[in-house]
Amino acid sequence: MNATNDFPFLLGLAAFLFSIGALGVLIRRNPIVVFMCIELMLNAVNIVFVSYGRYLNSEEGQVFAFMVIVVAAAEVVVGLALITQVFRLGRELDVDDLDEMSK
Amino acid sequence: MTVIIWVTGALAALSALGVVFSRQPLYSALSLVMTIGALSVIFLVLNAQFLFVVQLIVYAGAVMVLFVFIIALLSPGAEDRVRVDSRFVIGAVVALGITVAMVVAARNGITFNNSNVFRAQQIGQASDPYHAFSFDQSDLGLVNTAGNVQTVGGQLFTTFLLPFEITSLLLLVAAVGAVYLTRRTRSGDPPERRERALGRKPEPTLEEDRIEVEVG
Amino acid sequence: MNTTTVAVCGSLLMLFPLAGALVNALAGPRLPRNAVNLVGTVSIFAAFVVACVMLTLVVGAPASAKAATVSLWQWINLGHGGLSVGVDLTLDPLSAVMIMVITGVGFLIHVYSVGYMAEDRGIARFFSYMNFFIFSMLVLVLAADLVILIIGWALVALSSYLLIGFWYERPSAVIAARKAFITQVIGDVALVIAAFLIVLKVGTLSIPGIFASAGSFPSSGLLVTGICSLLAIGAFAKSAQFPLHTWLPDAMEGPTPVSALIHAATMVTAGVYLIARFHPLFDRAPVAQGMVACVGIGTAVMAGIIALSQVDIKRVIAYSTMSQIGLMIFAVGIGAYSAAMYHLAAHAVFKALLFMAAGNVIHALHDEQDIRLMGGLAARMRRTEVCFLSGTFALAGIPFFAGFFSKEGLLGFGLTNGPGAVPWILYIVGLVINVLTGLYAFRLWATVFRGEAQTARVYAAHEAPPMMLGPVTILAVLSAGLGIVLGIWALFLHANVLGGVFTSFLAPVFTTATSGPIAVDLGTWPAVLAGTIGTLASLAGAGFAARMWLQRRPDPSAVLERLPRALPQLSYNKFYFDEIYDALLVRPTIALARTTRKVIEPRAMDGWVRAIADACSELGGWARDYQTGLIRDYASYMILAAGIFVVATIVLVSR
Numbered sequence: 001m002n003a004t005n006d007f008p009f010l011l012g013l014a015a016f017l018f019s020i021g022a023l024g025v026l027i028r029r030n031p032i033v034v035f036m037c038i039e040l041m042l043n044a045v046n047i048v049f050v051s052y053g054r055y056l057n058s059e060e061g062q063v064f065a066f067m068v069i070v071v072a073a074a075e076v077v078v079g080l081a082l083i084t085q086v087f088r089l090g091r092e093l094d095v096d097d098l099d100e101m102s103k
Numbered sequence: 104m105t106v107i108i109w110v111t112g113a114l115a116a117l118s119a120l121g122v123v124f125s126r127q128p129l130y131s132a133l134s135l136v137m138t139i140g141a142l143s144v145i146f147l148v149l150n151a152q153f154l155f156v157v158q159l160i161v162y163a164g165a166v167m168v169l170f171v172f173i174i175a176l177l178s179p180g181a182e183d184r185v186r187v188d189s190r191f192v193i194g195a196v197v198a199l200g201i202t203v204a205m206v207v208a209a210r211n212g213i214t215f216n217n218s219n220v221f222r223a224q225q226i227g228q229a230s231d232p233y234h235a236f237s238f239d240q241s242d243l244g245l246v247n248t249a250g251n252v253q254t255v256g257g258q259l260f261t262t263f264l265l266p267f268e269i270t271s272l273l274l275l276v277a278a279v280g281a282v283y284l285t286r287r288t289r290s291g292d293p294p295e296r297r298e299r300a301l302g303r304k305p306e307p308t309l310e311e312d313r314i315e316v317e318v319g
Numbered sequence: 320m321n322t323t324t325v326a327v328c329g330s331l332l333m334l335f336p337l338a339g340a341l342v343n344a345l346a347g348p349r350l351p352r353n354a355v356n357l358v359g360t361v362s363i364f365a366a367f368v369v370a371c372v373m374l375t376l377v378v379g380a381p382a383s384a385k386a387a388t389v390s391l392w393q394w395i396n397l398g399h400g401g402l403s404v405g406v407d408l409t410l411d412p413l414s415a416v417m418i419m420v421i422t423g424v425g426f427l428i429h430v431y432s433v434g435y436m437a438e439d440r441g442i443a444r445f446f447s448y449m450n451f452f453i454f455s456m457l458v459l460v461l462a463a464d465l466v467i468l469i470i471g472w473a474l475v476a477l478s479s480y481l482l483i484g485f486w487y488e489r490p491s492a493v494i495a496a497r498k499a500f501i502t503q504v505i506g507d508v509a510l511v512i513a514a515f516l517i518v519l520k521v522g523t524l525s526i527p528g529i530f531a532s533a534g535s536f537p538s539s540g541l542l543v544t545g546i547c548s549l550l551a552i553g554a555f556a557k558s559a560q561f562p563l564h565t566w567l568p569d570a571m572e573g574p575t576p577v578s579a580l581i582h583a584a585t586m587v588t589a590g591v592y593l594i595a596r597f598h599p600l601f602d603r604a605p606v607a608q609g610m611v612a613c614v615g616i617g618t619a620v621m622a623g624i625i626a627l628s629q630v631d632i633k634r635v636i637a638y639s640t641m642s643q644i645g646l647m648i649f650a651v652g653i654g655a656y657s658a659a660m661y662h663l664a665a666h667a668v669f670k671a672l673l674f675m676a677a678g679n680v681i682h683a684l685h686d687e688q689d690i691r692l693m694g695g696l697a698a699r700m701r702r703t704e705v706c707f708l709s710g711t712f713a714l715a716g717i718p719f720f721a722g723f724f725s726k727e728g729l730l731g732f733g734l735t736n737g738p739g740a741v742p743w744i745l746y747i748v749g750l751v752i753n754v755l756t757g758l759y760a761f762r763l764w765a766t767v768f769r770g771e772a773q774t775a776r777v778y779a780a781h782e783a784p785p786m787m788l789g790p791v792t793i794l795a796v797l798s799a800g801l802g803i804v805l806g807i808w809a810l811f812l813h814a815n816v817l818g819g820v821f822t823s824f825l826a827p828v829f830t831t832a833t834s835g836p837i838a839v840d841l842g843t844w845p846a847v848l849a850g851t852i853g854t855l856a857s858l859a860g861a862g863f864a865a866r867m868w869l870q871r872r873p874d875p876s877a878v879l880e881r882l883p884r885a886l887p888q889l890s891y892n893k894f895y896f897d898e899i900y901d902a903l904l905v906r907p908t909i910a911l912a913r914t915t916r917k918v919i920e921p922r923a924m925d926g927w928v929r930a931i932a933d934a935c936s937e938l939g940g941w942a943r944d945y946q947t948g949l950i951r952d953y954a955s956y957m958i959l960a961a962g963i964f965v966v967a968t969i970v971l972v973s974r
Contacts, residue, residue: 006105006108006109007209008206008209009108009109009112009209010108010112010145010149011205011206011208011209012202012205012206012209013112013115013116014205015201015202015204015205015206016116016119016198016202017115017116017119017138018201019197019198019199019200019201019202019962020116020119020120020122020123020198021119021122021123022194022197022198022201022958022961022962023123023191023194023195023197023198024122024123025194025951025954025958026190026191026193026194026951026954026955026958027123027185027186027190027191027194027951028123028182028185029182029951030128030179030182032128032131032132032170032173032174032177032179033122033128033131033182035170036122036131036132036135036170037122037123039135039139039162039166040119040122040123040135040138043138043139043142043162046142046146046154047142047145050145050146050149050151050154051149053149053151054149054150054151059254059255059258060258060262060263062151062153062154062255062258063255063258063259063262063263065146065151065154066153066154066157066255066259067263067266067267067270069154069157069158069161069162070270070273070274071270071273072162072166073161073165073166073274073277074273074274074276074277075277076166076169076170077169077277077278077280077281078277078280078281078284080169080170080173080281081280081281081284081285082284083173083177084173084176084177084284084285085284085285087177093177093179095949095950095951096949096951098950099947099948099949100948189955190951190952190955193955193958193959194955194958196962197958197959197961197962198962200962200965200966201962201965201966204965204966204969204970205965205969207969208969
C-alpha cells in the first residue's frame with residue numbers, strides 16, 4: 001500500500017468527523033446525543049493520532065489514542081451519570097432546559 | 104489497501120451524518136456504532152492492531168452498550184426537526200471551514216515555515232518502514248514489530264508510565280464520581296435535593312431528618 | 320572585641336525591652352498591676368546590665384579595636400554587586416555612650432513611672448509603649464546599616480506618637496501626637512532620600528561601607544553637601560530644631576515620664592547622634608556643617624528667649640531642652656563631636672532630672688502645670704526642691720555641675736576650632752545663650768519653689784512617694800557628682816580640663832583618614848579663658864534671675880515695662896511659629912483640599928471615573944446578552960473560536 005496517497009484522505013476524514021461532531025453538539029438538544037457527538041469528535045482526533053503515528057514510524061500516536069479512549073470512557077461514565085441524575089430530578093432531557101447558569 | 108481505507112472512510116462519514124441527524128436517539132447510537140466499527144477497520148489498516156481491538160471492545164462494546172442502556176432506561180422521545188438557527192449556521196460554517204481547510208492543507212502537505220522544517224509528506228516518502236506491509240500478507244513477524252500489544256504496552260509502561268498511571272487514577276475518580284452521583288440518599292428524593300442545592304429551602308436540621316426517616 | 324560576644328550582648332540588649340513590650344502588650348491587661356510594673360522595669364534593668372557589660376567590653380578593648388560590627392543575618396540581598404542589607408550591629412564608644420544613656424536614664428525613668436502612673440488604668444499599655452521605645456532607640460543607635468537605622472528612626476517616632484497620645488481621650492493630646500508624627504515624617508523622608516543618594520553614589524548602605532568609600536565624595540561637592548543637608552533635616556525634625564521644632568512643646572501633652580525619657584533624654588538627641596555618626600560625610604561638606612551650626616545656635620537662642628516667658632512648667636523645660644539640643648547641634652556642626660556627645664550625656668541626666676522633679680510638682684498639685692499658680696513649694700517638697708536645684712545648677716552651667724563641663728567645653732572648642740572667620744561671633748552668641756540659660760533656669764526654680772504660694776492647692780501639696788523620689792535623687796546626685804568626679808579626674812589624670820575623659824574615650828570614633836583625631840586639646844589658655852568668660856556669663860544670668868525673681872530687685876514686671884513691647888510678645892507667643900505655619904502650610908493645604916473636593920473632584924475626576932464605570936456597565940450589559948446560560952450557546956462560541964483558530968493556523972502555516 002502506498003499510504004502517502006491516503007494520508008490527505010485520512011486527515012480530511014478526521015476533519016469531517018470532527019466538524020460534523022461539533023455541528024451535532026451545537027444543534028442537538030438531547031444530552032445523550034450530544035455526548036455521542038463528542039465521541040465522534042474524540043474519534044476524529046484518534047484518527048489523526050494513529051495516522052501520524054503511522055507516518056512518523058512511531059507507536060506514540062497509538063499510545064495517545066489509547067489515552068483518549070480511556071478518557072472518553074471516563075467522560076461517558078460521569079456524563080451519563082449526570083444525565084440520569086437530571087432525569088431523576090424530573091427534568092426534561094433537553095440541554096436548553098438546563099439553563100441555571102443564566103440565573 | 105487504499106480501497107479499504109476509502110470505503111470504510113466513506114462509511115464512517117455517512118454514519119457520522121446519521122449520528123447527528125437521526126431524530127431518534129437510538130438510531131444515533133446505532134450510527135455511532137457503525138462509525139466506530141468503520142474507524143476500527145481503518146486503525147487495523149494503519150497497523151494499529153491493539154487499538155483496533157480496544158476500539159471494538161471498549162467503544163463499540165462497553166461504551167455503546169452503556170449509551171444504549173441509558174437510552175433504554177430513560178427512553179427519550181424523538182427530537183423535533185433540526186431548526187436552522189444561528190447555532191446551526193455557526194456550526195455548519197465552522198464544520199465546512201475546518202474540513203475544507205484541512206483537506207486543502209493535507210493535499211498541499213502540512214508544512215511549517217520556520218527553519219525547523221516539518222514536512223509530513225517528505226518524511227512519509229523518505230522512510231516508510233511499512234511500505235511493503237499489506238493487510239493481505241499475514242506476516243506475523245512484521246505484525247509483532249509494531250502496533251501490537253507488546254510494543255504499545257512497552258511504550259505505555261516505560262516512556263508513558265506516568266501519564267498511564269494518571270489515566271488509571273482518572274478512571275478511578277470517574278468510577279467513584281459516577282457512584283456518588285447516582286447514589287440514593289437518605290434525605291428524600293431528588294427534587295428536594297435540587298431545591299436545597301438552589302438554596303430555596305434551608306438545610307433540614309437533624310430532628311427534621313430523623314422525623315422524615317421515621318415517617319418513611 | 321569578640322564579635323560573638325558583641326552579637327550576643329547586642330541581641331540580648333534589644334530583646335529584653337522587646338520582650339517586656341510584648342509581654343505587657345499581650346498579657347498586660349490580665350496581669351496584676353505589680354506584675355506589669357515588674358515586667359516593665361526589670362526588662363529595662365536587664366538591658367541596663369547588658370549595656371554595662373558592653374561598655375566594659377568597649378573600655379577593655381585595645382585602642383585600635385574599639386569598634387566592632389557584627390552581622391546578625393542577611394536581610395536583603397540583590398546579589399552580584401546589587402544592594403545588600405544586613406541586620407548589623409555596631410558597638411563602638413559612640414554607641415556605647417548612647418546605650419548607657421538610654422538604658423541607664425531609661426531605667427530610672429521607668430522606676431519613676433511606676434510611682435507617677437500608679438493611678439492610671441492603662442499602665443500595661445504605657446509600659447509596653449515605653450519598653451518598645453527603648454527597643455526602637457537601641458535599634459537606632461546600634462544599627463550598622465542605614466536601613467536598620469532608618470527603621471529604628473521611624474520606630475522611635477512611632478513610639479513617641481503613641482506615648483504623646485497616651486491619654487487619647489484628650490483631643491489636645493491626639494492633635495499633639497499627630498503634629499509630632501507628621502513633623503518627624505518630614506525628617507524621615509529627608510533621611511530616606513539621603514539614603515537613596517548614598518546608594519546611588521557608593522552602592523551600599525552599610526554604615527562602615529559608606530565611611531570606607533567616603534573618600535569617593537569630592538570634598539564640598541554638591542552631592543555630599545546635599546546628602547549631609549538631607550541628613551541634617553532628618554536630624555532637625557527628630558531633635559526639634561528650627562524650622563521643624565514646633566512639635567516638641569506640644570509633645571508635653573504626654574505623661575511626664577514620657578517627656579523625661581523621649582523628649583528630653585533620648586529621642587530628641589538622636590539627631591545629634593546621627594550627625595555625629597555620619598561625621599565622615601559631614602567633614603567633607605563644610606557648607607552643610609555651617610548650616611547645621613547656624614541652625615543649632617539659632618534654635619538655642621530662640622528657644623532660650625521663648626523659655627523666659629512660658630508659664631507651663633513642662634513647656635519651659637521643653638524649650639530649655641530645645642535650646643540645649645540646639646547647642647549640641649551647633650557643636651556637631653563645628654566638629655566638636657565629643658563635646659556634643661558629652662553634653663548629650665550630661666543633658667540626658669539633668670534634663671530627665673528636671674522633668675521628673677517637675678513631674679513630682681505636677682503630681683503633688685494634681686496635674687497643675689501653670690507656674691503662676693505655684694510658688695512657695697520649697698517648704699512642702701524639700702527634697703524635690705533640692706533635686707530640682709541640682710538640675711537647675713547643671714542646666715545653667717554653674718561650675719562643677721554636669722552641665723558646666725560639657726557646655727563650657729563645647730563653647731571653648733567653638734572658640735578655638737570654629738569654622739572660618741566667625742568663631743568670635745558664634746562665641747558671643749554662645750555667651751548670650753549662657754546668660755539666657757541662667758535666666759530661665761533660675762526663673763523656673765524661683766517661681767515654682769520660692770516666693771509666696773499663689774493658690775491654696777500649694778498648701779495641700781505633699782512630697783512625692785519614694786518610688787518617684789528615688790530616681791530623682793539618684794539623678795540629682797549624678798548631675799551634681801558626676802560632673803565633679805569627671806572634672807577632678809580630668810584635672811588630675813588628664814591634661815584636658817574640660818570633658819577630657821570623654822573626649823579620649825570617644826576619640827577612636829571621631830577620626831578620619833585624613834585628619835586624625837578630631838578631638839582637640841582644650842588645655843590651652845584660650846580655651847580656659849573662654850570657659851572662664853562663659854562661666855561668668857552663666858553666673859551673671861543665674862545671679863540676675865535669682866535677684867529678679869527672689870528679691871524682686873528689679874521687679875520682673877518693671878523690667879517688662881521697660882523692654883520694647885514686641886520682645887515679650889514674641890517670646891510669649893513662641894515667635895508666632897505655630898501661627899505662621901498655620902497660615903503658610905495648614906490653611907492653604909486645607910483650602911486646597913476643600914477646593915479639590917468641591918471643584919476638581921466633581922468636575923474633573925468624577926466625569927471620567929463615571930465614564931469608565933458606565934462603559935464597563937455598558938460592556939457588561941452587551942456581554943450579558945451572550946451569557947444565555949444555554950450550554951449549546953457556549954459551545955457554539957467555543958467552536959467558532961476553535962474553527963477560526965484552526966483555519967487561520969492552516970492558512971498562515973501552509974502559505
